[in-house]
Amino acid sequence: MKRIRLGFANLIIEFTDRYLALKRIEYWANRGTGFPKVVYGPEGCGKTAWLRQSVELLGERGFDVIYLNPIEEEFAIEIGVQSLRDRLINLVREATSRLSWGGVAWSVIDVVREAISLGRGKIAIIIDDAFQAIGLDRAAIYVKGLLGILEHPPRPYERIVTIVATSEGVSRREIGRHEWADLLAMWNMGRDGFRQLYEQVPGDKPPFEEVWKLTGGNPRILERLYENNWNGDAVVRELIDKKGVRAFIASLGPNDRELLIRALEDPDVLMGREGIPLMNRLIELNLALEIPEWRDDNLWIDAPPPERDLELGIGKYVAWQSPLHREAVKRALGMT
Ligand SMILES: Nc1ncnc2c1ncn2[C@@H]1O[C@H](COP(=O)(O)OP(=O)(O)O)[C@@H](O)[C@H]1O
Numbered sequence: 001m002k003r004i005r006l007g008f009a010n011l012i013i014e015f016t017d018r019y020l021a022l023k024r025i026e027y028w029a030n031r032g033t034g035f036p037k038v039v040y041g042p043e044g045c046g047k048t049a050w051l052r053q054s055v056e057l058l059g060e061r062g063f064d065v066i067y068l069n070p071i072e073e074e075f076a077i078e079i080g081v082q083s084l085r086d087r088l089i090n091l092v093r094e095a096t097s098r099l100s101w102g103g104v105a106w107s108v109i110d111v112v113r114e115a116i117s118l119g120r121g122k123i124a125i126i127i128d129d130a131f132q133a134i135g136l137d138r139a140a141i142y143v144k145g146l147l148g149i150l151e152h153p154p155r156p157y158e159r160i161v162t163i164v165a166t167s168e169g170v171s172r173r174e175i176g177r178h179e180w181a182d183l184l185a186m187w188n189m190g191r192d193g194f195r196q197l198y199e200q201v202p203g204d205k206p207p208f209e210e211v212w213k214l215t216g217g218n219p220r221i222l223e224r225l226y227e228n229n230w231n232g233d234a235v236v237r238e239l240i241d242k243k244g245v246r247a248f249i250a251s252l253g254p255n256d257r258e259l260l261i262r263a264l265e266d267p268d269v270l271m272g273r274e275g276i277p278l279m280n281r282l283i284e285l286n287l288a289l290e291i292p293e294w295r296d297d298n299l300w301i302d303a304p305p306p307e308r309d310l311e312l313g314i315g316k317y318v319a320w321q322s323p324l325h326r327e328a329v330k331r332a333l334g335m336t
C-alpha cells in the first residue's frame, strides 16, 4: 500500500503506524461493514489521517470511494468510471452551491444510491467529522440514512463499507442509543507508532519521553508543540482560550470544583452520581471522553489505551483527551 503524505504544521510527513486500524479496513474491505461504523476519539488523535490512508487502501482494493469532510470542506470521489465520477462530482457541486456542507453530507446518500443503480458493486462511504456539520441532534437520523443504503439498495451490490468519524464525544450517546450503527473508539497513537512520528519532526526537540508525557500520543498536540517551538505553555494557553476553559471553571460551584480537582488525578471519579453532570460538560467541551470500559479489540479501532494510565489522564471509564487538555483545566483552576 502506498503511504500517503500529510500536512503537519509547515511540513509534509508520511502516514505512520496505525497498523491495526488499517488491518480493520482490510477486514471490512473483504466482507463489507454491515452496519455503518461510527468511530469517535479525541480531537487530533488521527482519525482524518487514518481515513485518508484508508481511501488509498480501499481504492487499491477496487472500491469506489466517496470521502467527505464537511468541516474541512473536502471531498474525494474515486470512481472507476469517468462519466459517473463527473456526474457524482456535479451532484456534490450542486449541493455545495445550493446548501451548506451539511447538505452535501446528506446528498452523499443519493450519490451512493445512484452509483449502485448504475451497477457499481464495491463502494466505500467515508464521512469524516460529519456530525458537526449535520447537527448533533440529527446525527442518528443521518446514520439511519446511511444504513438505509445497505438495507434497501436500489439494486444488489457486492460490498459496501460505511465509516463515519466524529470528535464529538456527545454523539457517542446519540448514536449509541439506536441500533443503527456500531460504535468504535479510537485512541491517541501508541508509544511505538508515535515515536516514529516524533522522529519525522525535524530540528532540535525535547527528548521523546517528555513529548510523550505532554501529548499522550496525540499527533495534533505534537503538531501544536512543534508549531510553538516546543513551548508547552503556549499550547496550554491556546487550549484554554479556544475551549473557553476559563468561563467553564468560573461557572462551577464549590462541589463541582472540588470534584474537578480530584478528576485531574483520576478521571474515573467523574463516573458516579455526583460526577456525571460535570463529566457531561467536559465531554461537551471536548476536554474529556467517556471510553469503553473494556479494552477488547472489537470496541476499538487500532490499539486501545492501557486499562488505566493516570499519568496520561486515562481512567477505565473516562479519559482526558490528552495530558495537555488536562493541564489546561489545571491551569485555569489556578493550580500551577
Ligand atoms: N498516523 C499518522 N501519521 C502521520 N501523521 C498523522 C497521523 N495521524 C495524525 N497525523 C497528523 O496529526 C494531525 C492531527 O491528525 P488528524 O487526522 O487531523 O486528527 P483528527 O481527525 O482525529 O482530529 C494532522 O496534522 C495529521 O496529519
Ligand SMILES: [Mg+2]
Binding pocket: 047, 048, 049, 128, 129
Ligand atoms: Mg479530523
